[in-house]
Amino acid sequence: MTEIRIIVCAKQIPDPEAPLSDVSVDAEKMEVIVDAPQVISPFDENALEVAVRLKEEAGGKISVLSLGKKVSDTVLRKTLAAGADELILLEDDNFENLDSHSTAAALAGAIRKIGDYDLVLTGRQAGDWDSGQVGLILGEMLALPCISLARDISIEDGNVLVKKNIPEGYERVKAQMPALITVSNEVGELRYISRTKMLKMMRGARSIPSWSAEDLGVTPEALQQMGITALSSPPDMGRDCELLEGSPDEQAEKLAEVFKTLR
Amino acid sequence: MSDVLILGEVKEGSLDLKTLELLGAGKKLAGELGGEFSLLLMGDSVSGMADEALPYGPAKVYKLEHHLLQGFKTDLWLACLEQACREINPKVLLMSHSFLGMELGPRLACRLNTRLTTDCIDLSIDPEDGLLLRTKPVSGGNAISVFKCPGEPQLATVRGKVFAAAESGDANGEIVDIKAKIDESMIKVESLEIVREEIVALDKADVVVSGGAGLGEEDGFELLEELREALSKSFANVMIGCSRVAVDKGWISSDHQVGLTGTMISPDIYVAVGISGAIQHLVGMVHAKKIIAINTDPGCNMFKVADYGVVEDYEEIIPALIEKLEELS
Numbered sequence: 271m272t273e274i275r276i277i278v279c280a281k282q283i284p285d286p287e288a289p290l291s292d293v294s295v296d297a298e299k300m301e302v303i304v305d306a307p308q309v310i311s312p313f314d315e316n317a318l319e320v321a322v323r324l325k326e327e328a329g330g331k332i333s334v335l336s337l338g339k340k341v342s343d344t345v346l347r348k349t350l351a352a353g354a355d356e357l358i359l360l361e362d363d364n365f366e367n368l369d370s371h372s373t374a375a376a377l378a379g380a381i382r383k384i385g386d387y388d389l390v391l392t393g394r395q396a397g398d399w400d401s402g403q404v405g406l407i408l409g410e411m412l413a414l415p416c417i418s419l420a421r422d423i424s425i426e427d428g429n430v431l432v433k434k435n436i437p438e439g440y441e442r443v444k445a446q447m448p449a450l451i452t453v454s455n456e457v458g459e460l461r462y463i464s465r466t467k468m469l470k471m472m473r474g475a476r477s478i479p480s481w482s483a484e485d486l487g488v489t490p491e492a493l494q495q496m497g498i499t500a501l502s503s504p505p506d507m508g509r510d511c512e513l514l515e516g517s518p519d520e521q522a523e524k525l526a527e528v529f530k531t532l533r
Numbered sequence: 534m535s536d537v538l539i540l541g542e543v544k545e546g547s548l549d550l551k552t553l554e555l556l557g558a559g560k561k562l563a564g565e566l567g568g569e570f571s572l573l574l575m576g577d578s579v580s581g582m583a584d585e586a587l588p589y590g591p592a593k594v595y596k597l598e599h600h601l602l603q604g605f606k607t608d609l610w611l612a613c614l615e616q617a618c619r620e621i622n623p624k625v626l627l628m629s630h631s632f633l634g635m636e637l638g639p640r641l642a643c644r645l646n647t648r649l650t651t652d653c654i655d656l657s658i659d660p661e662d663g664l665l666l667r668t669k670p671v672s673g674g675n676a677i678s679v680f681k682c683p684g685e686p687q688l689a690t691v692r693g694k695v696f697a698a699a700e701s702g703d704a705n706g707e708i709v710d711i712k713a714k715i716d717e718s719m720i721k722v723e724s725l726e727i728v729r730e731e732i733v734a735l736d737k738a739d740v741v742v743s744g745g746a747g748l749g750e751e752d753g754f755e756l757l758e759e760l761r762e763a764l765s766k767s768f769a770n771v772m773i774g775c776s777r778v779a780v781d782k783g784w785i786s787s788d789h790q791v792g793l794t795g796t797m798i799s800p801d802i803y804v805a806v807g808i809s810g811a812i813q814h815l816v817g818m819v820h821a822k823k824i825i826a827i828n829t830d831p832g833c834n835m836f837k838v839a840d841y842g843v844v845e846d847y848e849e850i851i852p853a854l855i856e857k858l859e860e861l862s
Contacts, residue, residue: 286673287811290834293675302672316781369648369682370639397813399671400793401651403639410643415721416607418636421787431725435787436605437632439730445722455794459781497648500679504670507819511826511842521843522853525825528841530861532802532823533767 274330274425276321277384278354279377279392279404280314282336282345286397300501302398308345313393315460317453320423321391322353322461328425331355333387335380337373339366343478351463351471358384362483364490370403372493377404378411379486388447389430394419394454399496409450417443421456535593536568538623538686540614542633543574543582551629555691556589556699558656562625562665565658571595571706573621575613577603587704594706595621599713604727607636608720613713615644620711623686625665627656630690638690647684654695665689673793674816732788733772735796740764740804741818743774743791744784747807747828748847751784756851757806763855768802774818776808792817806847810834827851 288306296303310318321332334349337360350357360380368376381390390412395402409416421440422433430449433440435456483490514524537559542549552572559570569592574582576598583594597613614637618626628634630652642649654677655668665687667680735741742761744753757773765771774791775784791798792814803821808814810826810833818824819838826839827847836842843850 286813287809289832290675290810290812290815290837293672293812295676300678302676304672304675312777312781371643371648374643395794397673400673400813402635403642403649403651406639407643410640416640417722418607433728436727439728439732441727442725443722444725449722454787455777455781456787458783459778494648494683497680497682498678499666499681502677504674504677507815507838509824509838509840511836511839513831513836513842513844518845518849519853521845522850523857525841525843525850525854526857526861528825529764529767529802529858 272328272428274324274328274389275387276324276330276332276389276391277381277387278314278318278321278332278334278349279390279408280318280334280336280346280349281311281393281396282308282338282341283311283396283398285309286312295501295503297501300498302501308342310345310348311393311397313395313397313453313455315393316455316457317391317393318349318352318354319460320420320453320457321389324389324423324425325353333358333384335360335377337365337376339363344472347471347474347478348463348468351467352460357478359478359480360486361480364483364493367495369494369496370401370407374404374407374411375492376483376486376488377408379488380481381408381412383481383486390414390448390450392450392452394452405450405452412450415445415449417445417449418452419454420451421454423451423457535571535621535623536566537563537570537625537627538618538621539570539572539591540626540628540634541572541574541582541586542629542631543576543579546581548582548585549629550698551631551693553589553698554693554696555627555629556586556591558691558696559627560590560699561696562656562658565660566624566663568624571621571623573597573617575602575610575617583708587706587708588701589699590702591706594708595711596708597711597713599715601715601717602713604724605633606720606722606724608722609715611637611640611644612715612719614641616714617711618645618686624663626686626688628690630692634690638688642688645684645686647686647688648682649688649690650680650682651690653689653691656689656691670816673812675812730788735772735774735789735791735798738770738772738798738800740768740771740802741774741791741798741800741821742771742804742806743776743808743818744779744806745776745808746778746782747809748779748784749807751782753807753847754785756848759855760804760851763858767858774798776811776814805835805839806851808835810838
């Protein structure tokens with residue numbers, strides 16, 4: 271089996287599972303402030319997982335790209351611990367709050383610079399802005415076959431075979447590589463990484479390359495921000511929760527009574 | 534030229550309800566622009582739908598028919614949509630925030646060098662410059678943002694159930710044919726097979742019993758299934774839901790997933806078991822009439838949106854609850 275070269279695009283975001291109280295909106299500065307640890311966007315982790323599985327089967331190399339004004343390699347070194355071979359940070363002051371088109375343009379620059387690849391994988395959408403566009407725009411820019419919402423990916427004779435989600439179930443599709451695929455969570459969560467392995471990777475002396483817009487051949491004029499004109503808090507979703515107290519048996523009884531009143 | 538163009542969708546041989554809502558939104562925006570709105574229908578046979586659409590008031594119904602548009606091959610549909618946009622040259626193009634809209638929208642935006650805003654919940658025209666103001670929940674729903682972007686057409690996918698459907702009236706519009714310029718060589722992704730699966734219709738549920746990471750193991754869903762059966766004796770349409778994490782772990786299939794990337798639901802009762810409540814999940818169920826949370830973590834988000842809460846291990850509560858429900862029924 272021929273070795274496979276995979277590029278995974280992974281975005282660093284504030285933990286989307288953070289408690290609601292840790293999230294606030296600064297309407298004046300038009301910023302969402304999340305007081306939570308930075309993590310890798312969940313669907314991008316799914317994409318990395320499927321990349322590692324493909325590499326385990328065929329052998330090859332995985333490069334992870336992560337783009338932002340400032341990207342934390344301590345968050346992203348997890349990708350190396352999980353099985354990626356190379357992590358490249360795409361960092362530039364001009365990479366702040368980019369729109370999907372500009373983000374894709376910068377990623378396309380990095381992918382052209384890498385040059386040799388069979389698959390580009392992204393998550394189906396990022397866990398902060400939930401726009402769901404970068405992957406497919408990137409595929410268009412690189413003139414690749416584009417397949418969205420993958421739940422299973424396999425390689426056969428230079429082709430990629432994908433089961434993709436469709437409203438009535440799934441569709442089996444086939445495309446020539448190189449191809450772009452956006453990955454959905456049905457592929458499964460990123461494998462467990464032991465603490466020892468993680469610490470080793472964190473403490474590792476290995477230097478992580480960082481490429482600027484100039485390195486990618488992207489001019490600042492080609493980069494546009496998202497164009498936010500207003501930001502507000504959503505309507506309050508909170509309710510007064512009545513906690514049912516007592517022993518488990520008593521709690522169950524009270525809960526059964528609740529259901530009775532709702533019938 | 535049409536000022537506002539709607540990409541129509543067909544469901545079970547008729548115009549999709551979401552398309553009627555888009556026609557409602559299109560009429561409003563055309564009014565703000567002082568122009569007219571039109572509908573684009575694509576497919577292998579859409580003539581019947583074109584006649585059906587006229588009473589909803591579009592100035593034109595553009596009809597792009599080709600035998601290769603049977604089924605949905607993204608590459609061909611995209612080529613047709615791009616061609617139609619170049620010929621019609623609309624100021625604004627609206628699509629449903631649906632499978633179709635999200636397959637086509639981002640790639641179309643790239644090809645036309647314009648910017649798309651997805652999953653909009655409100656739209657209006659800025660009277661200053663005639664650009665589209667696009668309101669969209671961001672950060673999973675923790676904030677509502679308004680975007681304004683350059684480019685033409687102004688492009689948005691629109692969430693269902695936020696605009697009222699257009700009302701039927703006099704049909705004064707005309708039907709215009711567009712000749713599709715596509716051939717099989719444009720297909721880069723080949724379809725091998727469509728596998729239809731039995732999909733749980735969560736949006737039709739009256740009661741949803743839903744499980745998440747807090748179940749700890751796949752077997753947890755067996756207990757939820759027993760609760761589902763017990764509740765079915767008193768309630769209609771009781772179904773099993775889940776969080777994204779439960780799908781990631783391979784415990785349950787994704788048609789059960791509730792939330793932003795699953796199904797958005799508003800049942801009479803939502804029972805959240807072992808779901809801490811990531812915002813992306815909450816926005817999908819927070820409009821349930823009554824919410825019941827069972828979780829061992831009293832600080833979790835789910836208790837903040839619930840009407841009734843039980844802070845206890847679900848393995849203790851649910852068997853006891855099933856017993857009590859039997860006694861009551």
